[in-house]
Amino acid sequence: MPKTDVNVAANATVTTSFNPDDANNLVDEDTATSLVSAPGTPIIVDLGQVETIKSFTLSRVSSSANFGTLSATTPEILVELSSDGIAYEASNISVIVGDVDCINSTRGQTTMKCEMANGYDVSHIRITTRNGKSYQFTELEAIAEK
Numbered sequence: 001m002p003k004t005d006v007n008v009a010a011n012a013t014v015t016t017s018f019n020p021d022d023a024n025n026l027v028d029e030d031t032a033t034s035l036v037s038a039p040g041t042p043i044i045v046d047l048g049q050v051e052t053i054k055s056f057t058l059s060r061v062s063s064s065a066n067f068g069t070l071s072a073t074t075p076e077i078l079v080e081l082s083s084d085g086i087a088y089e090a091s092n093i094s095v096i097v098g099d100v101d102c103i104n105s106t107r108g109q110t111t112m113k114c115e116m117a118n119g120y121d122v123s124h125i126r127i128t129t130r131n132g133k134s135y136q137f138t139e140l141e142a143i144a145e146k
């Protein structure tokens, strides 16, 4: 069987203490639904198991978004990856020198996308908006070949 790209974040379990009733909107594969973040409040996406992903894409509503400043220490949108839900490493989609390299990345008004070289084992993705900023996220996708 040839492998195909699968969005392993689809209908993952999303936990956040701000707007928790909207949490699933982040992973419902519908760009018309969204989850608004609160500064400093993490949004945790639990894939349910370790998946070897080759890319992830975080989309947001452009009208809500002044593009987060890419910063070594204080990114406005911090994206971190974990393979156990305990220890997280920052993706360099959001920090200049990340623990998790992107071989290709996109940082735009509505899209942050990171492609990783050899796949990366991930069970949890944590998104935290900072510096007093809130964003209206429409969808997180994490792509694995299956």
Ligand SMILES: [Ca+2]
Residues within 6 Å of the ligand: 024, 025, 026, 027, 028, 029, 030, 031, 032, 033, 034, 138, 139
């Ligand atoms: Ca959505």
